Amino acid sequence: MKSIKNGVKAMKTYKIEEVMRETGLTKRTLRYYEELGIIQPPDRSEGNIRLYSDADIRRIRLLIEAKEVLGFSLAELKQFVDWREHISDEHRKQGKVEQESLLTAEEMLMNQLQQLENKMKRMEEFKGYIEELLETVRDHLKNEEGETNVC
Numbered sequence: 186m187k188s189i190k191n192g193v194k195a196m197k198t199y200k201i202e203e204v205m206r207e208t209g210l211t212k213r214t215l216r217y218y219e220e221l222g223i224i225q226p227p228d229r230s231e232g233n234i235r236l237y238s239d240a241d242i243r244r245i246r247l248l249i250e251a252k253e254v255l256g257f258s259l260a261e262l263k264q265f266v267d268w269r270e271h272i273s274d275e276h277r278k279q280g281k282v283e284q285e286s287l288l289t290a291e292e293m294l295m296n297q298l299q300q301l302e303n304k305m306k307r308m309e310e311f312k313g314y315i316e317e318l319l320e321t322v323r324d325h326l327k328n329e330e331g332e333t334n335v336c
Contacts, residue, residue: 196238197238197239198228198236198237198238199236199237199238199241199242200234200235200236200237201215201234201235201237203237204237204241204242204245207242207246208242208245208246208249209249210245210249215245218245218248221259221263222263222266222267223248223259223262223263223266224241224244224245224248224266225241225244227241248262248265248266251265255301255304256301256304261297261300264293264297265297268289268290268293268294271286271289271290272286272287272290
């Protein structure tokens with residue numbers, strides 16, 4: 186971690202190795218996400234070393250959650266990032282978000298919610314399958330235990 190000081194409030198920056206430790210992602214994954222546009226290219230030092238900010242790390246963690254917990258594919262992550270950035274850019278540029286952008290974001294969010302609901306339903310179904318298998322294994326264990334006690 187470094188601090189940049191030029192008469193301005195010091196900003197913490199992190200090299201890629203530190204971001205790896207903070208997020209659990211590999212260098213290759215971070216670079217690949219950058220290449221795909223899933224994460225924005227970080228600032229660079231004079232020596233061309235990637236320097237990530239606290240905000241970059243927060244965004245990366247959000248993406249990890251979306252991917253791991255919600256099961257987003259890389260394409261869904263890219264879509265999530267794109268609409269989020271678009272809404273933020275529109276807000277910054279115009280002081281407000283255009284109605285059309287809001288409608289697009291609403292549609293995309295509704296679609297993502299529907300996909301999540303479908304995935305959760307499939308997960309519940311699969312959970313039932315795993316529970317049935319577990320019950321079968323336990324039944325076999327009880328039967329085996331009963332047979333060994335008979336001798």
